[in-house]
Amino acid sequence: MPDKAFVHHADAVTFATTVDKSEIYETAMASAVALFEPQRFWVTNLANAASLMWYAFDALGMNVNWAGFYVVATNVGGGNNRRDDDDGKPAELVLGPFMGKVACQTIVFGRGVCGTAAETAKTVVVPDVDKFPGHIACDGSTKSEVVVPILDNAGTVKGVLDVDCLVMNGFDDVDVRFLEDLAGLVGRSCEWDG
Amino acid sequence: MPDKAFVHHADAVTFATTVDKSEIYETAMASAVALFEPQRFWVTNLANAASLMWYAFDALGMNVNWAGFYVVATNVGGGNNRRDDDDGKPAELVLGPFMGKVACQTIVFGRGVCGTAAETAKTVVVPDVDKFPGHIACDGSTKSEVVVPILDNAGTVKGVLDVDCLVMNGFDDVDVRFLEDLAGLVGRSCEWDG
Numbered sequence: 001m002p003d004k005a006f007v008h009h010a011d012a013v014t015f016a017t018t019v020d021k022s023e024i025y026e027t028a029m030a031s032a033v034a035l036f037e038p039q040r041f042w043v044t045n046l047a048n049a050a051s052l053m054w055y056a057f058d059a060l061g062m063n064v065n066w067a068g069f070y071v072v073a074t075n076v077g078g079g080n081n082r083r084d085d086d087d088g089k090p091a092e093l094v095l096g097p098f099m100g101k102v103a104c105q106t107i108v109f110g111r112g113v114c115g116t117a118a119e120t121a122k123t124v125v126v127p128d129v130d131k132f133p134g135h136i137a138c139d140g141s142t143k144s145e146v147v148v149p150i151l152d153n154a155g156t157v158k159g160v161l162d163v164d165c166l167v168m169n170g171f172d173d174v175d176v177r178f179l180e181d182l183a184g185l186v187g188r189s190c191e192w193d194g
Numbered sequence: 195m196p197d198k199a200f201v202h203h204a205d206a207v208t209f210a211t212t213v214d215k216s217e218i219y220e221t222a223m224a225s226a227v228a229l230f231e232p233q234r235f236w237v238t239n240l241a242n243a244a245s246l247m248w249y250a251f252d253a254l255g256m257n258v259n260w261a262g263f264y265v266v267a268t269n270v271g272g273g274n275n276r277r278d279d280d281d282g283k284p285a286e287l288v289l290g291p292f293m294g295k296v297a298c299q300t301i302v303f304g305r306g307v308c309g310t311a312a313e314t315a316k317t318v319v320v321p322d323v324d325k326f327p328g329h330i331a332c333d334g335s336t337k338s339e340v341v342v343p344i345l346d347n348a349g350t351v352k353g354v355l356d357v358d359c360l361v362m363n364g365f366d367d368v369d370v371r372f373l374e375d376l377a378g379l380v381g382r383s384c385e386w387d388g
Contacts (some may be wrong), residue, residue: 012296102204102249
């Protein structure tokens with residue numbers, strides 16, 4: 001994808017409203033590439049990635065009510081008050097940058113949609129959150145959800161990308177492919193230890 | 195302020211619309227206290243604080259187009275690709291969690307509104323950004339701005355809280371006092387080195 005020069009960074013999320021879903025996602029991905037190229041700090045890149053997703057979904061008229069990240073506490077540097085479990089498995093995910101309403105601060109590794117995606121390192125698409133065993137509701141109005149794991153270049157799970165929707169079956173294959181592409185780019189583009 | 199138990203975390207930003215500005219800000223501060231009490235990781239707390247501000251301003255009908263944080267790169271742990279200047283001064287602020295459109299990733303320490311607030315450790319209220327020397331426009335539609343420094347318990351500047359508005363003179367004394375209270379709470383409530 002071509003490099004992109006921003007006059008104002010906010011223009012990165014000014015999407016044409018006459019183009020189709022794939023074009024909006026391609027524009028968002030091109031902006032992400034341009035934003036991450038000179039900047040590797042994971043907090044900064046996750047913050048801008050959350051905004052990119054949020055305004056792409058907004059341009060598409062989707063009812064997304066939350067878009068952001070949880071990170072594996074012990075895999076993102078520092079973490080003085082973090083811990084692993086006795087078996088060496090990460091104990092929890094902690095809330096990272098996001099767009100939307102206030103969210104749960106921690107999620108036990110392996111629990112809920114986010115914890116499952118982090119533990120299995122596989123995307124989890126949930127058409128109806130009420131039917132997902134152990135779903136953790138940060139917002140009672142969420143009806144469907146997609147969570148994509150974020151792996152660094154060594155294949156270690158560093159966190160998850162999490163998107164919630166106010167309607168059931170909120171995400172189709174094109175949406176999921178975009179989110180997997182973005183999560184892949186984020187994983188490769190960040191320094192995760194500070 | 196009393197402890198607050200959340201049924202859903204998202205309810206922390208469900209504000210009554212019939213109350214006045216001070217009551218909305220008191221509710222937001224009570225939520226912030228409750229959210230930060232069990233959680234000290236700065237990324238998590240800044241992410242939820244940005245959401246709290248955003249929805250408080252939304253409830254008040256203010257035209258806030260960006261609300262979030264920049265952090266002093268070398269003062270937040272890790273920072274492998276960060277550096278101080280030769281004189282030992284921090285080189286730059288980096289973008290932290292926020293709500294709003296994609297934003298500038300770095301700001302030179304001492305430059306622009308954010309850099310000035312970080313360098314002087316004083317709140318900067320800018321009624322008209324076009325009249326602020328060296329103003330850095332991440333979004334060309336921003337007209338006014340408030341930036342409040344965030345200090346840890348030892349008095350070290352860890353970052354700034356930054357809010358932009360689409361209208362001139364967007365913030366009054368009550369708004370600024372709320373932002374200073376929130377920035378103070380954030381500064382005291384976080385572990386900043388990971």
